[in-house]
Amino acid sequence: MRMGMGKAVMLRLPSKRRARMDGTALSARHSLSPEITQLVARHKPGGPLERAFYTAPEVFAADLARIQHRHWLFAGYAFQVPKPGNYFTYQVGTESIIVVRGRAGEIRAFHNVCRHRGSRICSTEQGHAHRLVCPYHRWTYELDGALVLDTRREFGVDKESLSLKPVAIVDAAGLLFVSLSDQPPDFSEALATIRRKMAPHAIGRAKIAHQVDYIVKANWKIVFENNRECYHCPPNHKEYNTAAYDVQRDAAMLDPSLQPGMDAIVARANARFRALGLDEGDALSTMTGVSWRCHRTPVVEGFVTQSMDGKPLSCLMGDIKEWDSGTLRTTVFPNFWQHTNCDYAAAARLTPIGPDETHVRGYWLVDEKAVEGKDYTLDRLLPIWDLTNKQDWKICEDQQAGVSSLAYTPGPYSLVRERNVAHFLDWYLGELRT
Numbered sequence: 001m002r003m004g005m006g007k008a009v010m011l012r013l014p015s016k017r018r019a020r021m022d023g024t025a026l027s028a029r030h031s032l033s034p035e036i037t038q039l040v041a042r043h044k045p046g047g048p049l050e051r052a053f054y055t056a057p058e059v060f061a062a063d064l065a066r067i068q069h070r071h072w073l074f075a076g077y078a079f080q081v082p083k084p085g086n087y088f089t090y091q092v093g094t095e096s097i098i099v100v101r102g103r104a105g106e107i108r109a110f111h112n113v114c115r116h117r118g119s120r121i122c123s124t125e126q127g128h129a130h131r132l133v134c135p136y137h138r139w140t141y142e143l144d145g146a147l148v149l150d151t152r153r154e155f156g157v158d159k160e161s162l163s164l165k166p167v168a169i170v171d172a173a174g175l176l177f178v179s180l181s182d183q184p185p186d187f188s189e190a191l192a193t194i195r196r197k198m199a200p201h202a203i204g205r206a207k208i209a210h211q212v213d214y215i216v217k218a219n220w221k222i223v224f225e226n227n228r229e230c231y232h233c234p235p236n237h238k239e240y241n242t243a244a245y246d247v248q249r250d251a252a253m254l255d256p257s258l259q260p261g262m263d264a265i266v267a268r269a270n271a272r273f274r275a276l277g278l279d280e281g282d283a284l285s286t287m288t289g290v291s292w293r294c295h296r297t298p299v300v301e302g303f304v305t306q307s308m309d310g311k312p313l314s315c316l317m318g319d320i321k322e323w324d325s326g327t328l329r330t331t332v333f334p335n336f337w338q339h340t341n342c343d344y345a346a347a348a349r350l351t352p353i354g355p356d357e358t359h360v361r362g363y364w365l366v367d368e369k370a371v372e373g374k375d376y377t378l379d380r381l382l383p384i385w386d387l388t389n390k391q392d393w394k395i396c397e398d399q400q401a402g403v404s405s406l407a408y409t410p411g412p413y414s415l416v417r418e419r420n421v422a423h424f425l426d427w428y429l430g431e432l433r434t
Contacts, residue, residue: 032432036062040432046422048410054219054403060355063220064093067334067431071291072170072177072187074336074349075099078204079174079368080126081107085143088126092351095180097167098122098132102143109167109178110145116162132164174203177332190292190332197279197294197328201340202318205368209314209344210378212362212386216393218400220334220352221428223360226392226399227337227348228424230285231417236395240388243299243306244327249283250417269298269326278325285420291333291427296326305341308384314343314366314376333427338363339385344376346385356400362389 032040036059039052053059075090076099087100089112096112098121112120114134121134121141131148132141140148145164151157168179170187172194177187216223226232230246241247245265252258262283270280273296281296288294303310304323312323317340325342338347345365353359362385370376402408413422 032062033058036432040429043425043429044410045426046415047412048225048403049221049425050410051403051405051408054222054400055355057355060219060352062432063352066434067428068092068180068352069095070179070181071185071334071431072179072190072332073334074332075109075169075176075178076349077174077206077208077363077365078107078171078176079206080208083128085128085130086126087122087129087132089122089124090178090351092180096120096122097178097180098164099169099176099178100129100132100143107169107171107176108144109169110164111167113165114139115147115164121164173198173201174206175330175336175338177336190289190294193288194292194294194330197296198330198340200278200319200325201328201345202367203340203345203365205318206345206365207368207370208363209366209370209372209376209381210364212389214360214362214389214393215353216358216360216396217356218358218393218396219356220350220358221425222396222399222403223350223358223392224334224424225421226396227331228285228420229418231414232395236391237388239308239384240306242308243303243310243384245283245298245300246285249285253416265298265301268301272324273326276320276322276325281326285329287331287420287423292331294328294330296328298326299324299341305343306339306346306384307380312343313381314370316342317344317365317367333424343367344381348389356404360389360393362386 039050039059043049069092073092075097076088080088081099081101084101084103084105087098090097090099098110098112099107101107112122114121114136116134116137116139119134119136121132123135131143141164142148145166147159147162149159151159151162168181168184170177170191172191175194230250233241233247245262249262252262266282273280279296281298283297286293299306300310305312306327307313316323320342323342328340330340331337335350336348338345343366347363347365349361351359364381364385366376372378
């Protein structure tokens with residue numbers, strides 16, 4: 001601020017100079033209230049959050065502004081827009097995004113907001129358009145976002161300044177991630193790792209065999225916390241436990257005498273992965289980076305995929321040549337996880353709706369050439385993950401009900417079986433503090 005002619009004049013620095021060290025312009029930041037700042041400061045590491053983090057509208061608004069509207073979000077798959085003009089939309093909070101394939105094959109993302117008077121342009125979740133046309137006054141945009149209408153004469157503004165506002169988008173081996181920030185966080189290491197490890201599964205040549213939309217009556221953080229541990233698995237996930245080593249892995253960390261047996265299982269699995277030309281892995285669920293992971297874990301010996309009986313659920317995917325490629329587990333905070341097997345992948349996309357409500361879209365992917373009724377049937381493909389999902393959503397809803405009680409006070413986390421939950425909360429609180 002400077003003083004001049006008796007008035008206070010606010011100096012406006014160029015946008016790059018007004019950017020925070022985290023890469024987000026100050027104008028795009030959401031200021032935390034003193035109450036939320038105190039909540040963050042009061043948190044005791046090694047345990048759950050206080051009630052307000054899961055129930056307060058003010059915290060939910062901060063989550064949208066500082067987490068959902070800034071970080072890289074999984075929006076969908078590249079194969080969902082196979083031809084020029086194919087598009088889909090994705091909405092988080094007030095922000096709607098158009099993902100569209102251009103005439104030269106490139107995939108772009110734009111804010112779903114007309115540059116005239118702000119109307120939504122695409123009102124359907126997916127479709128095809130030769131051009132993007134606003135239904136209000138028929139302002140028309142090319143697939144690269146450029147406005148077609150010559151606005152100079154009637155509106156006094158050059159059309160070049162009225163293109164659709166772009167949204168950052170990256171293609172991670174067929175997984176499309178978007179960021180609503182003008183200067184998104186660095187995603188380069190995650191992008192390179194996901195592209196390398198996912199490549200043999202050729203997600204770009206997959207298709208959605210089935211998808212389910214779940215409405216979970218719980219805060220989005222409770223849903224993600226549930227994903228980050230398997231302490232709850234023994235009493236709740238009988239079906240999932242038959243195909244994965246999560247429970248045995250935790251048991252070995254608690255009882256060192258069991259670790260040699262677990263190490264031998266991992267060694268045999270890694271020998272197989274090397275023979276198949278795949279990356280090695282382990283049985284752990286630790287994040288690869290601060291906010292993402294992509295690593296391969298073994299399925300239970302005698303199984304060739306994560307299924308109820310260990311038998312294939314579809315034909316081999318992509319460039320995988322033999323059964324049993326383990327499970328490539330991919331997680332990206334704050335809204336995505338996927339288990340990719342040799343014959344199918346199961347994924348979840350989280351979208352916060354309100355302080356106590358989350359939309360979860362469940363995906364089941366198979367190879368694009370797989371034929372339903374011949375290569376796979378839904379009654380075999382769906383159960384292991386649909387059952388696990390529904391079991392988890394019940395757990396999450398019960399926890400939401402409990403943390404909403406005045407009697408709730410945060411307890412301690414297991415130093416072994418809930419360490420990844422603590423990691424997630426450390427990341428989350430760090431983003432609020434930034």
